[in-house]
Structures are given as C-alpha cells and as structure tokens.
Amino acid sequence: MLPNFFDGDVAQGYDAGSPEMFAPEVLGPTVDVLAELADGQAALELAIGTGRVALPLSERGVHLHGIELSQAMVDQLRAKPGADRIDVAIGDMTTTRVEGRFGLVFLVFNTIGNVTTQDAQVAVFENAAAHLRPGGRFVVEVGVPHLRDRFRVFNHTDEHVGIDEHDAATQLSWSHHYSSTDGETYHRRSIPFRKVWPSELDLMARIAGLRPEHRWADWDRSPFTNASTKHVSVWRKIDA
Incomplete structure (x- = not known):
C-alpha cells in the first residue's frame, strides 16, 4: 500500500492550496482534451482526489469512475454538487481494480510522482492497461525532471x-x-516524489502493452520541445 500524505488538514485545504489549477484557462483545455480522448466511452481517473477534473468532465457527459488512496480527499469530493454521478473505489492505484473496461484512464497534475519507486510506477501503468479496452488510452500529465538547483x-x-x-x-x-x-x-x-523522464514513461507503457500516441507540452496540444517544463502524454492499448 502506498503511504497516504493527503489526510486531515491536507485534504481540507487541498483545493485552496492550488487555486490556479481551477482557473478556466487551465481546467477548460484539460477537460476538453480528456472528453475528446474518451470518445463517448467511460473513463477512470487514478488518484481522483477532490474531483477537480472529474466533476467538470462528468458534466460533459463522460461516465466517470475513480480510484483514490485518501478517504479524506474523497470526502471533499462528496461534498460537491454532482459527486453522486461518480463511483470511487478507495485504494492504491498500483493494485486497486474496479469493474468494467474503459476507453480512457488518466492521471493528472504530477500524481505519478507520488509513487516513489520505479517498480510501483510500472505497476500503475500495468493497472491502467488492465482497465482499458483494446484501443483505449492512458493519459499522464507530469513535469519534466530538471538537474539544476538541489x-x-x-x-x-x-x-x-x-x-x-x-x-x-x-x-x-x-x-x-x-x-x-x-x-x-x-x-x-x-x-516525497519520484521524478520520471518521458522516455522512462514510454518504456513503462511498453511493458504494460501500451504504445505512444501523443506527447504535448500542455493541454493546449502545443509541441513538446527541449524547453518544455511538463508534458501531457497519451498511450494506446494494443488491440489483442
């Protein structure tokens, strides 16, 4: 089981601690891209948290499920309008399974870094792939590691x-x-976090039976370059 750093006061103040992530210019493109990639199919969010992305995506008609380690974070989600439309399983995203197969599984806002070993990050990819239909997509949003200041x-x-x-x-x-x-x-x-390089993520995806489809510098689909500080990557499950 992954350690839980998001209980108590952390969960209660989580949304207020990152108000910029709720700005329309940030959240709007995120939801637009995910709704398009879901392509009318059900979606699963790993580390669904307080529902920042899941709730507006659900409002767009996407049938949402979630996995979340922290009950306290889910309590914050449940207090919001529209949360009754979303099914959430409490558990570790490296191993927790929910029923059904999905056209989209996604993990946003650097949360892959909360998994602090390489083996466990591979397990996240394998768990995501196990939930996908053939041809379904796994999306990860994460920063690019840097080697500058300690x-x-x-x-x-x-x-x-x-x-x-x-x-x-x-x-x-x-x-x-x-x-x-x-x-x-x-x-x-x-x-703690574990920084992970884009090429390393591609290898994890390959181990899980996924192949690269897109890599953008942000949700606006701008090109990923050597100056990019983050990326949004999309891998697709190989048809059996």
Missing part, C-alpha cells in the same frame, strides 16, 4: 514557506512545507 523555494509568505529538494542521482524529490498561523512557529510537512 533546493528551490516555490512559495514564501508569513503563513507558508515551500521548498522543493531534488536529488538527481536517485530521481527523488521532496516538497517541504512549513506552515504557521502566527508567522513565527512553523509546522513542517514533507511529501
């Missing part, structure tokens, strides 16, 4: 200081969060 401050306010720590040799990364209610006494929380 430490990078990504947020600095009186209430929160966020520092990313990277180890290029192991491809491991940690997001350190220092939170305070008085601006003086800070509580530390660290979340």
